[in-house]
Amino acid sequence: MKTIRKAQPNDEIQIMKLIHELAEYENAPEEVINTPEQLAIDLFQDQICDCFVYEEDGEIRGMALYYISYSTWRGRSLYLEDLYIQPKYRRGGIGQKLFNRLIEEAENLNVKRMDWQVLDWNEPAIQFYKKIGATLDGEWINGRLFFD
Numbered sequence: 001m002k003t004i005r006k007a008q009p010n011d012e013i014q015i016m017k018l019i020h021e022l023a024e025y026e027n028a029p030e031e032v033i034n035t036p037e038q039l040a041i042d043l044f045q046d047q048i049c050d051c052f053v054y055e056e057d058g059e060i061r062g063m064a065l066y067y068i069s070y071s072t073w074r075g076r077s078l079y080l081e082d083l084y085i086q087p088k089y090r091r092g093g094i095g096q097k098l099f100n101r102l103i104e105e106a107e108n109l110n111v112k113r114m115d116w117q118v119l120d121w122n123e124p125a126i127q128f129y130k131k132i133g134a135t136l137d138g139e140w141i142n143g144r145l146f147f148d
Contacts, residue, residue, distance in 0.1 A: 004101050007051035007063070012040040014060040015051060022084040026119060052101050054085065054094050061089045064098040066105075071113055078106045080116035083125075095128060117142070 007015060016036045023029045042048050054062035062085035069079040080102060085094050106114050118125045118136065129136060 002054070002056045004052055004054050004097055007043055007053050009040065009044050011051075011053060011060060012036040012043065015039060015053065015063055015065070018060065018063050018084050018086070019082070021086065022082060025084075026122075049081065050105075052098055052105075054089070054098060056089070061086045062094050062098060064102050066102060068109065068111070069115065074112040076109065076111045077113040077115055078102065078109065078111045080114065083116070090124075096132070099132065 013036045016034065016039055019034065019039075020029065020032055023032045043051060049065060049067040051063055051065040053060045062083075064083045065081045067079055067081065069077045071077045083095060083098060085098075102114070118129060120126075126136065
């Protein structure tokens with residue numbers, strides 16, 4: 001069976017597996033310090049983020065992890081942290097379905113904007129976002145601090 005659904009307790013191990021795969025794809029596996037245990041707390045206990053998963057035959061093959069952010073200019077926003085589909089399951093419309101589900105969620109939450117980032121070398125993702133009519137802004141420079 002194939003389905004897109006909200007993540008639920010006990011999905012955290014499979015979601016973390018996808019996060020590690022994404023980090024490998026982005027050439028940054030050493031940067032993942034999150035754990036399944038912490039992810040479970042953040043998703044299901046503290047609810048600081050949420051996630052849709054694509055499940056096929058009992059295995060999670062894709063995810064869209066997001067949270068609510070805030071724009072001083074627009075108000076409540078949805079921030080897509082990661083959209084990832086395992087390579088074997090790409091090109092079948094799963095990314096589009098997950099993204100559409102996020103748009104539905106954004107509308108249900110009455111957000112005024114949806115944001116995400118894409119690496120400048122990730123041409124398949126860039127083409128995907130262009131295809132759906134997204135604005136890709138080359139003007140902003142990302143700032144970041146890390147805390148141990």
